[in-house]
Amino acid sequence: MAPQPDEHDDHHAATGRSETADAHYFDDDPTVPSDPVTIDVTLPDTAFTLETDRGVFSRGHVDNGTSLLIRSDAALASSGHLLDLGCGAGPIALTMARRSPGSTVWAVDVNSRARELCARNAKRNGITNVRVAAPGDVPDDVRFATIWSNPPIRIGKPALRELLTDWLGRLTDDGTATLVVQKHLGADSLQKWLIGQGYATSRVASKAGFRLLALTSD
Secondary structure (H helix, E strand, O other): OOOOOOOOOOOOOOOOOOHHHHHHHHOOOOOOOOOOEEEEEEOOOOEEEEEEOOOOOOOOOOOHHHHHHHOOOOOOOOOEEEEEEOOOOOHHHHHHHHHOOOEEEEEEOOOHHHHHHHHHHHHHOOOOOEEEEOHHHOOOOOOEEEEEEOOOHHHOHHHHHHHHHHHHOOEEEEEEEEEEEEHHHOHHHHHHHHHHOOEEEEEEEEEOOEEEEEEEEO
């Protein structure tokens, strides 16, 4: 039987779960008891094993939004620094690293348990070009050729906009970003806001209520 999602596993609140449950994902050090579940992730071009856990987004499965992103043909630089913003257990970071072995993939998360999981998952899958870091530990001079993210919408609009402003501002001149956002949690309004911030933003895919937004600096 496939592992069942944890009762606290959706930081985007697709099922309408409470802010109290969702808040576990935004804690620096989750206090919810650990209960790891290992899953296999199979994509058309690669496969890997992930350890997931409570207090970290998407325990026991890869959520629909992340699945849409990692199964897409989203733009991905072949070298330089790449970023998975809000890495969780690492499905996006590991996918980027496998597809772009000549790059350095920064897997960034505020959640210490997520960082520990992502680092272990990279090691267990023999992936050596992933650097796991807290947001403040990424050197200021690092610029990203590619950013992929399933951003934490439920942190609230002001905090989300600040988060995206900070990290999208670190794209290289010809860098690209791809974000996956749930439609009913504001994907279309976020697209309009990004355009207003000077990013050429287009919807490149839509599935299961999620939008895939691709953007570049104008």
